[in-house]
Amino acid sequence: MAEQTQAKKYSKPLPHLDEENRPWWEALQRHELYIQKCGNCGDIRYYPRALCTNCMSSQVQWIKCSGRATVYTFTTTYQNQAPGFRESLPYIMAYVELEEGVKMLTNLVDCQPEQAKIGMPVEVVFEDVTPAVTLAKFRPAR
Amino acid sequence: MSLSRKTAVAGVFEHPTRFAPDKSLFQIMAESVRGALDDAGLTIKDVNGLCTTGIGMSGMGIVGLCDYLNLTPNFVDSTSIGGSSFVAHTAHAAAAIHAGLCDLCVVVYGSTAASSRFAIGTGGERGGAGDPCDQYEIPFGPTTVGAYAMIAQRHMHDYGTTSEQLAEIAVTMRLHASMNPAAKYRDPITVEDVLASRIISSPLHLLDCCIISDGGGALVIASAERARDLKKKPVYILGAGETVRHAARGQRDFLEIAAAQSGRLALERAGVMHKDIDMAMIYDSFTITVLATLENLGFCKRGEGGAFVSGGRLRFDGEFPINTDGGGLSSNHPGMRGIFLVIEAARQLRGECGPRQVKDCKIALVHGTGGALGTRHSGATLILGNQ
Ligand SMILES: [Zn+2]
Numbered sequence: 001m002a003e004q005t006q007a008k009k010y011s012k013p014l015p016h017l018d019e020e021n022r023p024w025w026e027a028l029q030r031h032e033l034y035i036q037k038c039g040n041c042g043d044i045r046y047y048p049r050a051l052c053t054n055c056m057s058s059q060v061q062w063i064k065c066s067g068r069a070t071v072y073t074f075t076t077t078y079q080n081q082a083p084g085f086r087e088s089l090p091y092i093m094a095y096v097e098l099e100e101g102v103k104m105l106t107n108l109v110d111c112q113p114e115q116a117k118i119g120m121p122v123e124v125v126f127e128d129v130t131p132a133v134t135l136a137k138f139r140p141a142r
Numbered sequence: 143m144s145l146s147r148k149t150a151v152a153g154v155f156e157h158p159t160r161f162a163p164d165k166s167l168f169q170i171m172a173e174s175v176r177g178a179l180d181d182a183g184l185t186i187k188d189v190n191g192l193c194t195t196g197i198g199m200s201g202m203g204i205v206g207l208c209d210y211l212n213l214t215p216n217f218v219d220s221t222s223i224g225g226s227s228f229v230a231h232t233a234h235a236a237a238a239i240h241a242g243l244c245d246l247c248v249v250v251y252g253s254t255a256a257s258s259r260f261a262i263g264t265g266g267e268r269g270g271a272g273d274p275c276d277q278y279e280i281p282f283g284p285t286t287v288g289a290y291a292m293i294a295q296r297h298m299h300d301y302g303t304t305s306e307q308l309a310e311i312a313v314t315m316r317l318h319a320s321m322n323p324a325a326k327y328r329d330p331i332t333v334e335d336v337l338a339s340r341i342i343s344s345p346l347h348l349l350d351c352c353i354i355s356d357g358g359g360a361l362v363i364a365s366a367e368r369a370r371d372l373k374k375k376p377v378y379i380l381g382a383g384e385t386v387r388h389a390a391r392g393q394r395d396f397l398e399i400a401a402a403q404s405g406r407l408a409l410e411r412a413g414v415m416h417k418d419i420d421m422a423m424i425y426d427s428f429t430i431t432v433l434a435t436l437e438n439l440g441f442c443k444r445g446e447g448g449a450f451v452s453g454g455r456l457r458f459d460g461e462f463p464i465n466t467d468g469g470g471l472s473s474n475h476p477g478m479r480g481i482f483l484v485i486e487a488a489r490q491l492r493g494e495c496g497p498r499q500v501k502d503c504k505i506a507l508v509h510g511t512g513g514a515l516g517t518r519h520s521g522a523t524l525i526l527g528n529q
Contacts, residue, residue, distance in 0.1 A: 015277035035392070046392035047278040053391060073299070073396065073516075075291035076344040077283060079264045085283045093282050095292060095396070095516075102392025105517075107282050113344065118299040135281050 010129050012084030017132065023062070024048045028134040031126040035100055037061040046102040067124035069096040069138060072103050076113040092116055096138050110139040146412060149236035150369035150376035151526065153182025153362035154485040160326040160355040160474055163257035167198050168210045170358040171252035175211065178248065178360035183373030191217035191238055191247030191363075193231035197260065197477040198253060207250075217244035223386070223520035224512020225425060227251075228361075228481035230522040233382030235363040245365070249484075252358030253476030260477065263287040263351055263427075264342065275389065279517065287351055287428065289516030291343040294430035296396055298345060301445035305345055307452055308429040309336035312349050312471050314456045315426060319468025321458070321498040326355050327472045350429040352470035352479075359481040361488075377488040377526050380505070381412025384522040387515075400521025401438035401509055408523035409440075414505060416441060419525075421490055421500040422462070423483035425511040426469040432456075435509055439523070458498045466490060466498045480510035484524065491528040504528055 017025055024047075027034050037044050038052035039059025051058050074094035080086060092108040094116070108116055109125060121141035128134045155177025157170055165173075171194070179185060192215045194204050204220040207213075217238045221230055228251050235247035263286040272280070297303045313333055319325035331349060339348035369376035383404035388394070409415070422441075426432045433447035441462065442450040450462075458466045465471075467486040470479045487506040489495050505527045513519035 012283070013280040015281060016272070017277075021274070021277060044392075047275065047389075049274065073292040073296035075288050075295055075346075076341075077285060077288050077291075078340070078344075079342045080283055080285050080288075081264055082283070082285075088283075091283055093284060093288055093292070103389070103394070104392060105279050105282055105284070118296065129281070133281075 010084070013082070014130065014133055020050050021048060025133065028126060028136055031134070033065040033067055033124055033136050034062045035065060035098065035102055037063050044101055046104050063100060066099050068099045068141065069122050069124070071108070071116065071118050071120045071122055072097045073118055074108060074116050076116065094138070096122055107137045108139065109137045115140065145236055145240050146380050147378045148240050148366055149363060150366045150378045151232070151361055151484065151488045152364040152369040152372050152376060153178040153184065153374065154488045155181055155360050156324065156482060156485045157252070157358035158324050159357060161256050162254060162356045165254070167252050167254055168207060170254065170356070171207060171250050172211060174252060174358040174360035175248055175250050178362045181374060182362045184246070184362060186211065186213070188246050189213060189248050190215050191235060191244030193219040193235055193247060193249045194251060195220045195222040195227045196251055196253055197255060198258065215244065217247060223522070225427065225478040226480045226510030226512035226520050226522040227478060229484060229508055229510035229524055230384045232361060232363060232379065232484055232524055233384065233522070236379045236382070239363060239365055247363045248360055249363065249481065250358070250360040251478065251481040253478065254356045255477045256354050256356045260354070275518065284517065285343060286514050287346055288343040289514035290428040290430055291346045292516040293396060293434060294345050297430065297434065300397070301448065303433070303448035305337055306333050307448035308350055308433065309333040311426070311429040311432045311451050311456065312336050314454070315465050315469040315471040318458055318466050318498055319472035321496070322468045322473055325468040325473035326353055346428060346430065352427045352475035353472065355474040355476050357474040357476040359485050361481065361484055375492050375528060377491045377528055380414060380525040380527050381408045381410070382522070382524050383407025383411065384520065386518070386520050388518040396516065397434065397444065399434050399438045399515050400511070400519055401435045401523065404521040404523040405439035405509065408525050412525035414525050418505050419507045420503045420505055421466065421487070422464045422507040422509065423487045424464050424509050425480065425483065426465055426471050427475070427511065429471070431511055431515065432464070434515060435511065439507070439509060458500055463500045466495060466500060478512070480512070480522070483508045483510055487526050491526060
């Protein structure tokens with residue numbers, strides 16, 4: 001019951017979990033961030049998917065990320081009428097480039113809008129937003 | 143390409159409405175079809191091909207529109223790749239006619255975005271079971287304007303592009319709108335006005351963003367041979383290209399956008415050089431869309447867009463006139479405005495633009511962008527000519 005109450009309180013959109021993406025989201029629940037590497041040709045990819053678009057192999061390796069990244073680009077959003085975001089303006093959305101070489105969309109947290117800079121070193125923080133979903137966000141590196 | 147000059151835009155119509163709470167979506171579309179057919183000197187009985195898509199239409203909306211118009215076409219296309227769809231449809235219609243799939247094709251668009259109060263750029267994304275890629279984005283609050291803003295931020299970082307340079311694009315579009323009686327916003331603005339307008343998603347201000355209006359438009363596409371016998375001067379389709387860009391498994395160069403590929407294809411297929419283009423219609427959902435598109439189409443080098451759009455170059459009387467109707471930044475933006483790009487280019491090539499007419503306009507480039515440059519988007523380019 002407590003879990004249900006918490007899930008209701010969180011009003012931002014949630015991802016749809018399925019059998020293809022569940023291992024990735026389950027790793028986040030354990031506060032671990034992974035990207036995929038092709039077991040055949042070595043191509044790396046984010047977001048996770050069932051096959052390699054370079055060689056079409058289904059051999060998947062999971063690489064545990066250090067959580068270190070740099071800001072590739074960002075924006076501070078002052079207007080978003082969607083439920084959940086409307087109440088938390090302004091917020092910073094960013095693409096960060098992981099040390100492992102892929103860019104991912106995220107939020108910068110513990111960071112004032114004027115503090116955000118492209119190239120800024122950041123580190124992952126895990127935000128448990130519902131019992132089923134943990135999000136990887138990034139804060140200025142300490 | 144083999145299609146070059148084989149087909150033509152034979153009729154165009156831009157619905158004058160910018161706010162039409164009294165009209166249905168299909169009414170706006172049907173009135174647009176009527177207008178374009180009148181322009182060509184044809185009737186609905188001549189139509190046996192139809193292309194459309196749009197915000198507010200169902201997934202099978204084209205079937206419902208055929209019902210409304212009482213059409214039983216031999217060719218239909220409702221390719222939905224965002225605001226560029228109608229630029230792509232124009233090429234698809236030309237290919238279909240050339241291949242003998244139909245004889246006369248209408249491309250139509252309508253929208254009641256303003257009167258239905260759609261929050262197009264800042265409505266945010268809803269949760270639920272979307273495409274796989276959505277699952278990794280919707281939790282972080284993406285908006286359409288936010289995705290474009292991230293492209294602007296990176297461009298400014300890499301090349302020193304300024305908000306003043308972006309603002310100059312909005313100022314020029316408003317100047318053009320002042321000469322278009324149908325434009326929604328016609329009062330001149332200055333660079334200072336743009337910079338003083340509130341930030342929607344940094345670094346983009348309110349006046350860096352397209353307006354929201356109702357609207358509609360239609361095109362009649364025919365074989366070149368047939369178009370020559372119709373009421374108006376044919377506007378020949380010389381070449382076309384289309385493609386998509388996305389996150390590329392996390393390895394994308396975000397400042398390379400779809401226009402780089404679609405533009406190269408269109409120019410090559412038309413056998414036309416950059417210097418041959420007399421005016422261009424460039425999708426202006428945001429000021430940064432124009433700057434990034436001009437670079438990727440190759441009108442200037444990457445990083446030089448800020449300087450290129452400055453000094454009045456983009457004005458109707460400048461070295462490289464674009465968006466002479468006032469664009470999505472000032473004239474109309476019902477959510478997907480690709481069709482208006484083709485309409486205004488055709489009007490320029492026919493010499494019908496009055497005070498905003500570009501001198502000696504023989505070849506025009508049209509580029510539509512659909513989706514969001516900072517995530518997934520499409521690009522469709524057309525080269526049109528009057529000879
Ligand atoms: Zn592979």
